[in-house]
Amino acid sequence: MIDIEKHPCFSIDAKGKYARVHLPVAPKCNIQCNYCKRDYDCVNESRPGVTSKVLSPEQALTYLVKLKEKMPHLSVVGIAGPGDPFANPVETMTTLRLIRKEFPEMILCLSSNGLNVAPYVDELAELKVSHVTITINAFDPEVTKDVYKWVRLEKRGFVGAEGAKVLLEKQLEAIKLLKMYDITVKINTIVIPGINDHLVGDIAKTAKELGADLMNTIPLYPVEGTPFENLTEPSAAMMKVIRADIAKHIKPMTHCARCRADAVGLLGKDDPEAAKLLNDIANMTVTADETRPYVAVASHEGLLVNQHLGEADTLYIYKETSQGYRMVEQRRTPPSGTGNHRWQALGESLSDCRALLVGGIGPSPSAIIGRTGIKIVEMTGLIDDGLDAMFKGKSLKTIKKADVFRCGAECSGKGTGCG
Ligand code: SF4
Numbered sequence: 001m002i003d004i005e006k007h008p009c010f011s012i013d014a015k016g017k018y019a020r021v022h023l024p025v026a027p028k029c030n031i032q033c034n035y036c037k038r039d040y041d042c043v044n045e046s047r048p049g050v051t052s053k054v055l056s057p058e059q060a061l062t063y064l065v066k067l068k069e070k071m072p073h074l075s076v077v078g079i080a081g082p083g084d085p086f087a088n089p090v091e092t093m094t095t096l097r098l099i100r101k102e103f104p105e106m107i108l109c110l111s112s113n114g115l116n117v118a119p120y121v122d123e124l125a126e127l128k129v130s131h132v133t134i135t136i137n138a139f140d141p142e143v144t145k146d147v148y149k150w151v152r153l154e155k156r157g158f159v160g161a162e163g164a165k166v167l168l169e170k171q172l173e174a175i176k177l178l179k180m181y182d183i184t185v186k187i188n189t190i191v192i193p194g195i196n197d198h199l200v201g202d203i204a205k206t207a208k209e210l211g212a213d214l215m216n217t218i219p220l221y222p223v224e225g226t227p228f229e230n231l232t233e234p235s236a237a238m239m240k241v242i243r244a245d246i247a248k249h250i251k252p253m254t255h256c257a258r259c260r261a262d263a264v265g266l267l268g269k270d271d272p273e274a275a276k277l278l279n280d281i282a283n284m285t286v287t288a289d290e291t292r293p294y295v296a297v298a299s300h301e302g303l304l305v306n307q308h309l310g311e312a313d314t315l316y317i318y319k320e321t322s323q324g325y326r327m328v329e330q331r332r333t334p335p336s337g338t339g340n341h342r343w344q345a346l347g348e349s350l351s352d353c354r355a356l357l358v359g360g361i362g363p364s365p366s367a368i369i370g371r372t373g374i375k376i377v378e379m380t381g382l383i384d385d386g387l388d389a390m391f392k393g394k395s396l397k398t399i400k401k402a403d404v405f406r407c408g409a410e411c412s413g414k415g416t417g418c419g
Pocket of ligand 1 (some may be wrong): 009020021022076077078079080109110111131133259
């Protein structure tokens with residue numbers, strides 16, 4: 001039985017008693033906020049978007065098992081980046097599934113920009129995710145457009161007012177769907193002087209009308225190297241006035257600790273020993289379910305992982321032998337035209353495979369097939385490299401497809417994985 005009263009961020013009584021951990025499994029982002037820069041290695045900085053390491057879903061589960069031994073009072077697992085959970089839906093949903101199986105009583109919590117939440121809401125409800133935070137910095141596209149450099153949805157990039165409209169539309173849809181399942185929705189708003197500070201009360205009013213449960217206002221932290229680096233951080237007095245204003249419309253969150261994407265421990269008292277554990281696990285090889293002997297691959301010619309799952313009539317099935325990898329069969333995929341039954345049938349037919357390597361996969365097949373316990377890896381490159389990663393735990397250098405929003409090309413990040 002999940003006891004949501006043990007959530008230290010949402011229940012003031014739980015704050016000093018129960019710990020939370022953020023699992024940094026989501027490195028890529030699908031929007032570029034003008035206040036954000038994701039760095040992985042800054043141990044002294046406490047703000048969202050920062051983490052020391054990124055973990056695979058299997059590493060994240062191992063980390064959690066060890067943490068729970070050390071911290072029996074750990075009651076919440078959150079995924080909050082360092083990018084966006086739903087810009088990395090395969091990693092996020094796989095992690096949530098692994099945790100729910102191992103820890104049926106764990107409170108699951110997510111923090112997202114809301115752009116790509118909607119396709120996963122059914123599954124979040126099924127996994128009993130109870131808390132979702134959506135960051136909304138304005139409801140007016142003319143204001144929102146000044147907060148984001150670009151927005152990317154379904155491989156299309158949007159900028160300016162068009163990007164703002166796409167983002168807002170998807171955020172509203174996400175809130176509506178989450179509330180249909182009675183999931184607690186918190187709105188995060190970054191208070192940005194000169195941009196949205198005069199609008200925060202209106203955001204609170206609209207958020208309440210949309211069904212959101214509470215709201216957290218966070219003062220802008222001007223980060224060097226971002227377009228907002230020269231703005232002034234809102235003063236404590238200004239934040240006090242703003243919080244009093246939003247309280248007229250919606251329940252305000254009172255004890256946000258502006259957590260890192262790898263935060264762990266009691267709120268405001270992160271556990272330094274856990275940082276070492278995170279580092280150790282990130283360097284550890286944790287492979288997918290080894291009781292499954294095969295790996296399935298979507299490939300046009302049997303050399304490269306280069307096929308989208310939707311266009312694959314057959315999948316190459318590989319096993320590891322003492323003489324190297326051997327292709328044991330080409331297995332037919334179920335015919336198209338049966339909607340999601342096709343993916344359910346494929347999931348069942350791959351029950352002896354520990355992983356599925358694909359050049360591309362849509363959100364529905366990814367969710368349905370992933371539910372069967374197979375690890376789904378989207379990559380391009382040599383099949384052998386993918387097999388090395390799945391059978392030997394070697395790191396996988398995915399060759400990214402070139403697009404106008406490729407990592408580091410358009411944002412202020414260092415090209416270390418923000419997509
Ligand atoms: S800090 Fe945010 S994402 Fe993390 S556990 Fe608390 S409410 Fe959830």
